[in-house]
Amino acid sequence: MSKETDVLDEHLKANNLKKTDQRFGILDIFLRTAGHISAYELHTLIRKQYPNIGFSTVYRTLKLFTECGLANEVNFGDGRARFEKSFRRVNHGHLICSKCGKTKEFTSAAVDKVQKQIVGEHKYKPQGFRFEIYGLCNRCQ
Ligand SMILES: [Zn+2]
Ligand SMILES: [Zn+2]
Numbered sequence: 364m365s366k367e368t369d370v371l372d373e374h375l376k377a378n379n380l381k382k383t384d385q386r387f388g389i390l391d392i393f394l395r396t397a398g399h400i401s402a403y404e405l406h407t408l409i410r411k412q413y414p415n416i417g418f419s420t421v422y423r424t425l426k427l428f429t430e431c432g433l434a435n436e437v438n439f440g441d442g443r444a445r446f447e448k449s450f451r452r453v454n455h456g457h458l459i460c461s462k463c464g465k466t467k468e469f470t471s472a473a474v475d476k477v478q479k480q481i482v483g484e485h486k487y488k489p490q491g492f493r494f495e496i497y498g499l500c501n502r503c504q
Pocket of ligand 1: 460461463464499501
């Protein structure tokens with residue numbers, strides 16, 4: 364079992380949710396994706412293995428992954444929810460081109476520092492972090 368499977372297993376137990384093969388099957392497929400995948404794209408992938416699975420089941424399962432820290436929901440301003448793997452990943456922000464739609468990830472020690480500072484000032488216990496910059500990429504300018 365992978366670490367991710369353990370995380371899901373524990374989360375299901377803690378919330379009295381059923382340990383279904385399908386939930387772990389979806390996790391397996393999700394973990395093999397790269398970058399930022401929309402729920403629709405993931406639904407298409409998952410249907411190859413579970414032909415009868417509905418979109419809402421996939422979406423709810425992704426939400427479940429988000430709750431236990433396996434996935435992160437990202438929004439690039441086009442109204443489509445996208446998900447990315449978040450387990451043991453470092454904080455990162457996104458640069459989104461509003462013309463071609465390309466996205467880029469970045470990490471910044473300075474941003475991390477500011478975030479910690481803000482969290483401290485407001486005595487918050489952070490559960491997630493989002494930093495998105497919208498604009499025109501090098502090519503589209
Ligand atoms: Zn662009
Ligand atoms: Zn990302």
